[in-house]
Amino acid sequence: MTIPSDIAQTIVDPRAYADGKRVDDAFAWLRREAPLDRAQPEGFDPFWVVTRHADILEVERQNELFHNGDRSTVLTTIDADRKVREMMGGSPHLVRSLVQMDNPDHMAYRRLTQGSFVPQNLRALESRIREIAKGFVDRMASHGGQCDFARDVAFLYPLHVIMEVIGVPESDEPRMLKLTQELFGSADPDLNRTGEEIQTTNAGVDTIQSVVMDFMLYFNAITEDRRANPRADLASVIANGKIDGQPLGHLEAMSYYIIAATAGHDTTSSTVSGALWALAENPEQFAKLKANPALIPGLIEESIRWVTPVKHFMRTATADAEVAGRKMAKGDWLMLSYPSGNRDEAVFADPFKFDVERTPNKHVAFGYGAHVCLGQHLARMEMRILWEELFARLESVELDGTPRNMSASFVCGPKSVPIRFKMH
Template sequence: MNVPQSTADVIVDPKAYADRDPVDEAFAWLRRNAPFAQVQPKDYDPFWAVTRYADIQEVERQPEIFGNGGRSVILTTTEADRKVRELMNGSPHLVRTLVQMDAPDHMAYRRLTQGAFLPQGLKRIESRVREIAREAVEKMASFGEHCDFARDVSFLYPLRVIMELLGVPQSDEAYMLKLTQELFGGADPDLNRSGAEVDKIKAVENRHAIFTELEGYFSQLTEDRRRCPRDDVATIIANGEVNGCPMGHKEAMSYYTIVATAGHDTTSNTLAGGLWALADNPDQYAKLKGNPALIPGHIDESIRWESPIKHFMRCATRDVEIAGAQVKAGDWLMMCYQSANRDEAVFDDPFRYNIERSPNRHLAFGYGPHLCLGQHLGRMEMRILWEELLPRLDHVELDGQPVRFKANFVCGPKSVPIRFKMH
């Protein structure tokens, strides 16, 4: 079935993700009428929009057929892709993180830090995370009865956790937050480093400049950790070996970058979205307040609800038939996670926020070998914050209209003004 051009254009539009309703409506139409469809939004190469839960699972469990390395793993315009390849000597990637790697490199590099992010490894930092959460709750209480939960609490708490784990000093946290928001908010004039609407080429140049800045910072950190190793992730990366050889400079710098940026931004978005949802649904807040055992359900529902990573792209390595479609070698596929997490075939009443939803096997962390490395850390951070905040939070309501970032890759609330009472 032919997909209307307007529908194809909406699912790539950063402003549609900020409003959310237009993109949710477009995805719902695609799930009903063309769930695995080739589209060509204006200014983009054609790609397959994969909008159903089961089809995303089918793609992601076959990384040998649907790879990460061949084309950009983030949706990019034809013009921007050309600019990246020009800057990177033909490569479609500005960085080479775990996200851009296929087997066997992906697992070899993932193993380096995997222990630090598994539940057993995280137990040793849990008490410190709780201290940071208590500081965040005290800060919220200090505002009196009004604050912006996104800006004043949820941006800063996961940032502090991941920077301590990585080994970045507290004095540099604001700088890291600024670079992260510039990176993921490239289409948002409030956040990008131009402070205005930018064309696709300028957006690529901005991202390249941010990565260059991060490289300069982490090169110095590497030198320090090689001289004076510590018990942190920076030391693991600085001294890491892959297949018996020191890690390459680009791979090391990319590793720092993904930990320092993705390591807090998605959790921040989910925390802010979760509080927004509770303020919008007083019955759910009352249930949660009355029964802290529901916190894990609230966390998973907030992750599903917000789906902070909106998509990843895959590239077919050979011709294959999937979901009744004939996909050719070199074809590009968009895994639409926000759509999958509202798939009516999987989630009962998916547009309702329900902290008692069970089961809640959302795909917000991806699926298969590229399942998010930081998922256990993110869940732990959220659990601890809610455990510390809820007993003291007597009332919460919106105090103005929340606003989301304008972004089609990583997107969540940038402002959640609330009125609250705490004791």
């Protein structure tokens, strides 16, 4: 059977992810009625929609059988795919980061920066991150009991942390935030370059390409500087890194910067703002955290599950395969739907409840297997420190208006979370 066209259209519609409920309902229907089936929304090649937690793990576990890089790693229309391939000499990717790579390249490129993101090396950053977090809590307090938590705190704090790790000067942070939002918010009229609402999963490829070019121009200059004057930062690691004795290719180096400079803060920002939104709507959960800060790790995992900032990645079958009893052919395209996996009733009791004491919490928001998120330990550490500093001073919080999510079907989170609060 093919997934009904209204459901297929919903799961590719950026506005359905902004709505939240629309896409949740569509995935709940799929888990129940067609947990692994083919969708063919208008304008797209057909693809399998993987909605259950167990099936997502099954695909992620088999990196040789299900490749990241053979076709677009992000759901894309037939027209957009054709255009990208024309621009990129046949490649389906505008960038070539870890996300678009398979082995042996994936492992070699990942190894280059892996040391920067392992817990024992991150500990050296703890006191500096705490200093940054305290600064943002002070900044929030200075708003006098009212602010937009997404714009005034959540967007800026992880941005400052990762830019310091990369080695981008603070004066360039607003530019990096704007470019990130233009890239991930390419379908959202408030965030993209055109100011227009885009109704498919692809804003104009030209617009996205222009954002990528701006990133590349910026990081090209940083590369030249770090080759001449290396420092103890991630930019120097990338600029001077070697794979098999050779410097990184231009596209690969630029892509490495771009993924660090975008995914390195945007997903954490979304999770933090989504967490406070959920706490404002669930005062009993806030009260639990105030009474017992030892629950903060539970808050972190639950908010990552709850928000699931990365909505999907695509995989391509490298041979005929079978998953959950469904036979797929070599070359078939699969959409791993992380928000669906994170609401799977078979794994999470009462999945639509925000519960900071949820245990176990085996969410798939960071992916799984070889492609598990490189920055996951840094993200958790940033969140832990911010919540420790904020809960020490925050006495109450409630919504002060209607929060809004961005329109995006790939990476999506809150764009506005207006709150009223009391702090000491």
